[in-house]
Amino acid sequence: MISRIDLRGRALSRRELLAELPRAEVDxxxxxxxxxxxxxxxxxxxxxxxxxxxxxxxxxxxxxxxxxxxxxxxxxxxxxxxxxxxxxxxxxxxxxxxxxxxxxxxxxxxxxxxxxxxxxxxxxxxxxxxxxxxxxxxxxxxxxxxxxxxxxxxxxxxxxxxxxxxxxxxxxxxxxxxxxxxxxxxxxxxxxxxxxxxxxxxxxxxxxxxxxxxxxxxxxxxxxxxxxxxxxxxxxxxxxxDSEAGPTEIAILADGTADAGHVAADLVSQAEHDPLAAAVLVTPSAELAGAVEAKLVDRTDATFHRGRVAQALDGSQSAIVLVDDLEAGLAVVNAYGAEHLEIQTVDAAALAERVTSAGAIFVGPYSPVSLGDYMAGSNHVLPTGGCAHFTSGLGVHSFLRAVQVIEYDADALGEVADRIVALAEAEGLPAHGEAVRARF
Incomplete structure (x- = not known):
C-alpha cells in the first residue's frame, strides 16, 4: 500500500534529499x-x-x-x-x-x-x-x-x-x-x-x-x-x-518507542482529506515501519473513506522513510517542511525545539494532528508543499500591517543634517540633501 524510501547509509546533500522525498504533484x-x-x-x-x-x-x-x-x-x-x-x-x-x-x-x-x-x-x-x-x-x-x-x-x-x-x-x-x-x-x-x-x-x-x-x-x-x-x-x-494552500500533509518523526497503532491512525486521519493528501513516516526503526504498514492495512479497510485513504497512501506523495538515526530523521523533516509534523520519540519536546521547518509541530503521543484540526487552540490553516520553509500559518499577523511613524524635532534633524547630505550626494540624489538643508 504505502511505499518505502530507504535512506540508511546514504550521505545526501539537501538538494539530493529533496529529490528523494515524496511530494504531491500539484500543477x-x-x-x-x-x-x-x-x-x-x-x-x-x-x-x-x-x-x-x-x-x-x-x-x-x-x-x-x-x-x-x-x-x-x-x-x-x-x-x-x-x-x-x-x-x-x-x-x-x-x-x-x-x-x-x-x-x-x-x-x-x-x-x-x-x-x-x-x-x-x-x-x-x-x-x-x-x-x-x-x-x-x-x-x-x-x-x-x-x-x-x-x-x-x-x-x-x-x-x-x-x-x-x-x-x-x-x-x-x-x-x-x-x-x-x-x-x-x-x-x-x-x-x-x-x-x-x-x-x-x-x-x-x-x-x-x-x-x-x-x-x-x-x-x-x-x-x-x-x-x-x-x-x-x-x-x-x-x-x-495568506498562502497557496495545497493538499494536506502529515509527517511523523517516530522511533521504536512509538505506538504503531497511533502512528497509523494519524496517517489515515489526514489521508481521508483528499486522494492527493500526503502521509509520511520518518523513522530509524524498521520494526516500527513494518508494524505501521500492517496497521495501515487494517485501518484503511475499516475507515469510512477507505477508497480515498487508499489512493492517498498509495500515491507518490506518501511514503515510509527509513533513516539511520533520529539526527538523520530530523534533517529529513526539516528538509521536507511538512504542514503538520508529529514527533513521537523519546524526549520529543527537546527534538521539537530543533525543528526549523513545519507549519505546526505536535509533540508526544497525546498531541495528534486531529487535536490541532479542531480544539488545540492553534490555527489549522497552515503552509503546504514545503512553503513552511518561508511562511507561517494563518494567524493574527495575517491581517495586520506594521506602520512606522517618524517624528523628529528641529534640533534632532539638524544633528544629522550633514550626514544625510553626505549620503544623498554619494548616491547621486542631491535633492534629497537639499530637502533637509531647506529647513535650516
Whole structure:
C-alpha cells in the first residue's frame, strides 16, 4: 500500500534529499490557465457569472448568493447539542490563543527629540473562504474568523460552496458557526469564483432579492483545492493572500518507542482529506515501519473513506522513510517542511525545539494532528508543499500591517543634517540633501 524510501547509509546533500522525498504533484500553473477565464467572467458579470458557475461546478443555482441574515442566525437553533458544545469550546480556545498573538507596538528614542514608533493596523476588510467539496469545514470558519477578529478587522465576509442538498445554501453547520462568531455576511459561492468575488467585488445588488452583494476585500484567506490556490495566485497583488494552500500533509518523526497503532491512525486521519493528501513516516526503526504498514492495512479497510485513504497512501506523495538515526530523521523533516509534523520519540519536546521547518509541530503521543484540526487552540490553516520553509500559518499577523511613524524635532534633524547630505550626494540624489538643508 504505502511505499518505502530507504535512506540508511546514504550521505545526501539537501538538494539530493529533496529529490528523494515524496511530494504531491500539484500543477498550479495548469489550474491557473483553467481558472483565469472564470475570474475574468466574475469581474465582468458579477452575480450572473457567480450563479452560472455555481450551476456548472456545484450542480445548483443558488436563489440567494448572499445568504439572508435570518437564515444564518436560524442555523444555530438546528445544531446538534454536542456539536454546539464542541464549537463553543473550540471558539473559546482559539480566541484565547489568538488574543495572545496580537503584537505590541513600540517607541524608540533614537536621540533627544528623535522618535520612531511602530503601530500595527488591521486591514479594512477580509474575505474568508471555507471549502465544501469532499468535506465541509465549520472548523475552518473558526480558524479564519477568530484570527481576523482578534486582529481587529472591522469587516468580514465568508464564502462557502452552495450545497445541492441544502437548497443552494452553504452547509448548515458552516452557517451556524458563522452565527456563533457574529458573522452575518455569508455567500453561497465556492471555488475560484469565490476568490474572484472577494478580489473584484460583485455588482451592487443580488438580481433575485435585491440584497447588497460583496464589496472588494483587502485580504483573502482560507484553504481550498488546487483551483482555489491558482485563483489566489492570480489575484495576488489585487489583494493580499495568506498562502497557496495545497493538499494536506502529515509527517511523523517516530522511533521504536512509538505506538504503531497511533502512528497509523494519524496517517489515515489526514489521508481521508483528499486522494492527493500526503502521509509520511520518518523513522530509524524498521520494526516500527513494518508494524505501521500492517496497521495501515487494517485501518484503511475499516475507515469510512477507505477508497480515498487508499489512493492517498498509495500515491507518490506518501511514503515510509527509513533513516539511520533520529539526527538523520530530523534533517529529513526539516528538509521536507511538512504542514503538520508529529514527533513521537523519546524526549520529543527537546527534538521539537530543533525543528526549523513545519507549519505546526505536535509533540508526544497525546498531541495528534486531529487535536490541532479542531480544539488545540492553534490555527489549522497552515503552509503546504514545503512553503513552511518561508511562511507561517494563518494567524493574527495575517491581517495586520506594521506602520512606522517618524517624528523628529528641529534640533534632532539638524544633528544629522550633514550626514544625510553626505549620503544623498554619494548616491547621486542631491535633492534629497537639499530637502533637509531647506529647513535650516
Amino acid at each position: 498550479v500553473e495548469h489550474a491557473g490557465e483553467v481558472v483565469a477565464p472564470l475570474l475574468d467572467d466574475v469581474r465582468r458579470r458579477g452575480a450572473a457569472a457567480l450563479r452560472d458557475l455555481a450551476e456548472r461546478f456545484d450542480g445548483v443555482r443558488p436563489t440567494h448568493l448572499r445568504v439572508p441574515a435570518e437564515t444564518v442566525a436560524a442555523a444555530v437553533g438546528a445544531l446538534d447539542p454536542d456539536v454546539r458544545a464542541a464549537l463553543d469550546e473550540t471558539i473559546r480556545r482559539v480566541r484565547e490563543v489568538h488574543a495572545a498573538q496580537v503584537p505590541a507596538g513600540f517607541t524608540v528614542q533614537v536621540a533627544p527629540g528623535a522618535q520612531v514608533r511602530q503601530r500595527w493596523i488591521p486591514v479594512r476588510r477580509v474575505g474568508l473562504y471555507v471549502p465544501g467539496g469532499l468535506a465541509v469545514y465549520p472548523s475552518s470558519v473558526i480558524m479564519n474568523v477568530v484570527a481576523a477578529q482578534a486582529a481587529g478587522v472591522g469587516s468580514l465576509a465568508v464564502a462557502s460552496p452552495p450545497q445541492k442538498d441544502h437548497d443552494g445554501l452553504p452547509d448548515a453547520v458552516v452557517l451556524a458557526t458563522c452565527a456563533l462568531l457574529g458573522v452575518d455576511e455569508v455567500y453561497a459561492v465556492g471555488g475560484a469564483q469565490a476568490v474572484a468575488m472577494f478580489a473584484y467585488g460583485a455588482d451592487g445588488t443580488d438580481e433575485v432579492d435585491g440584497a447588497t452583494l460583496c464589496e472588494p476585500v483587502d485580504v483573502v484567506t482560507g484553504p481550498g483545492n488546487v483551483y482555489v490556490a491558482a485563483a489566489k495566485r492570480l489575484v495576488r497583488g489585487v489583494v493580499g493572500i
